[in-house]
Amino acid sequence: MPLPPEFHDIAKRVNNWGRWGPDDELGTLNLITGATVRAAAATVRTGRRVPLALPLHQDGPQTGVIPGRINPLHTMVQINQELFGPGTVATSDDTVTMGLQAATHWDALTHASHSGRIYNGRPAGTITAHAGARFCGIEKVRSLVARGVLLDVARAKGLERLPGDHAVTPEDLAEAEEHAGLRVGPGDVVLVRTGQVRTLLAGDKHGYAYPSPGLSLRTPEWFHARDVAAVANDTLTFEIFPPEVEDLWLPVHALDLVEMGMLQGQNWNLEELSTACAEEGRHSFLLSATPEPFVGATGTPVAPVAVL
Template sequence: MSPPTLRPEFHEIAERVNNWGRWGADDEIGTLNLITDEVVREAAATVRTGRRIPLALPLRQDGVQTGMIPGRINPLHVMVQINQEVFGPGTVACSDDAVTMGLQAATHWDALPHVSHSGRLYNGRPAGTVTAHGGAGFSGIDKVRHLVSRGVLLDVARVRGVDRLDGSCAVGPEDLDAAEELAGTRVRAGDIVLVRTGQMRVLLAGDRHAYAYPSPGLSIRTPEWFHARDVAAVANDTLTFEIFPPEVEDLWLPVHALDLVEMGMPQGQNWNLEKLSTACGEAGRYTFLLAATPEPFTGATGAPVAPVAVL
């Protein structure tokens, strides 16, 4: 990464949130270690009505990506056989599909080696362990074999009384505190936190470019908030996760580096939290069982996910 990433203020925060060695030198899943059997049992107890709310965007060719990020292409879907009688005339006919896409193209999780800084990945591993042919040698998305826990919606847009935060808004710890108060619960160890900015409304209205830039997102001050509460994973409803352009001039993707590299905390982007926000507001509660296991692509630095919240 570029030299501005090495600024002293970044490293001061990094030192305070660093989890390297916390779960052993061989650990590859970071804060997901916080999701214990007990945490999952308590998460299951949040289900009251059984209402299921999908949080993923459709995988489609005119999807989220605008070309801003090289190589991150929207899904290209083709049929490879249509009503073909594979085993001979008069047999059952099959239709099969194939798709080419960026694994972070739509609703997804970032794996821990998605970014590096200062030549290092999570747990101090060399950035060079990510290779062209093998992908991530450590902590690839395939290491996340299950991801189910209590979800907590921190509806920052609702707290501020707006449908969508302004593109220049950096969501800070004070916003998370206010949203936590609205939720009527304390975010606790092993939770998966979903932060709603309302930015998804722009995309759902059909404006991909306005969705991408400028974008509200998490402030460089938020990783310490998540670290203090031992959050297992964080996702939101934006393309870039953190505020973009960055709040500190020329300090690009510092929240990515703090979350993924220093804490070992997976983060998700492009989650559709609009229906969930409505449902939580109607129910007056913002906790739920969240099932969000990514597709296990071997050695991948991210993967699509089709999360479901169960209220």
């Protein structure tokens, strides 16, 4: 099904192509500046550190539905091996094979394309089997430290988890923002909690994947208006799944990554952070979430940490 006029109308309103020049490969991460990082550092009061990543192991969130996106396969390649002769220091080494978007991760701007284009109007054909992404590969994001803001949509509604058919709207984001007692601003990284990861943590990876609450087609305009630098949430598909518009698959990916040039994060565990923010009565913090610099990759694992 071709992308409908509704999609193209929103795309025009949120498009950032050329905003930071024709050669730009960072998109909305340009909104993170020295000033915004200093302001982020000023949010640290107690030094409480909250990890946001899922463990990397073979029984991860992937169900096999997405071809090639496998959970981590961990193999030992040497165990207590005395490389320099008997009685010398012994070492152990391991290797991992995994889909780069298998667990807690960032989607690079090249993860999605539409109409033959990626962010900033470059041809989608610049992504090749041999070299990966020629432009906008995840390695171009050399650091990602910013003010993080938790928009706890589920808790703002008095719920542990949003229903599986709930499309998170701009009104939901505004309600969570009011609940947090702050205003999302330029250069912020927004973490949207739906509570869906509780299903995965309870052992139901299929229920985690489908049906799933997630961001609606209307949310990119809200993030664009606030000049948000990046968005992550606690679901497998980021946007509501199955889609709110029949046969319109992954439109939010296309609007965020292709049109806006805004990184997306998925499979983030926001449960401990939700508790910590509620206990401390604040929802902003210093967020460290620099992606692993796989050259030419369209996504990468990340181990984010919120510092309150």
